Amino acid sequence: MSRPSIIPLLKKDHKEVNALFKEALATSDNAGDKRTQLFSQINEALTLHTRFEEENVYPLLLEQRKTKEDTLEAEEEHAQIKHLLSDIAETASDDERWKPKIMVLAEDVHHHVKEEEKAGGLFEELKKAVDDETLAALAEQFQASKNAAVS
Numbered sequence: 048m049s050r051p052s053i054i055p056l057l058k059k060d061h062k063e064v065n066a067l068f069k070e071a072l073a074t075s076d077n078a079g080d081k082r083t084q085l086f087s088q089i090n091e092a093l094t095l096h097t098r099f100e101e102e103n104v105y106p107l108l109l110e111q112r113k114t115k116e117d118t119l120e121a122e123e124e125h126a127q128i129k130h131l132l133s134d135i136a137e138t139a140s141d142d143e144r145w146k147p148k149i150m151v152l153a154e155d156v157h158h159h160v161k162e163e164e165k166a167g168g169l170f171e172e173l174k175k176a177v178d179d180e181t182l183a184a185l186a187e188q189f190q191a192s193k194n195a196a197v198s
């Protein structure tokens with residue numbers, strides 16, 4: 048049996064963050080504590096996820112002529128996402144702009160995830176670019192970085 052690959056783990060992360068966005072967008076301006084808690088989960092998840100991709104996944108795609116440009120674009124999208132995260136971190140959770148800001152972040156993440164997951168997208172290209180051993184090693188590394196973040 049082949050070892051688990053990094054790709055389903057990254058996709059699972061995408062799904063979990065999407066669920067957190069849905070929850071956050073359903074809150075009202077007086078649900079300050081809930082919003083703070085949800086935002087900190089979103090912030091942690093996206094920070095860990097984008098860092099892992101940038102350090103361990105994207106370099107493999109930057110090496111390939113075919114995927115270089117799309118990967119550079121993905122890195123710029125990460126930068127934009129992080130900019131939005133730090134902006135929201137400074138926004139009071141009862142601010143009328145809190146939800147619109149979360150909405151824009153959710154849309155940006157949604158677009159970015161599509162570019163990674165779509166047919167011919169970065170994840171499919173990653174699968175073509177490296178062997179199963181590498182995908183499995185990345186999965187283990189990702190799991191370890193998640194465990195380290197939790198403890």
Ligand SMILES: [Fe+2]
Binds near residue numbers: 097100121125163
């Ligand atoms: Fe990404």
Ligand SMILES: [Fe+2]
Binds near residue numbers: 057061100
């Ligand atoms: Fe991703």
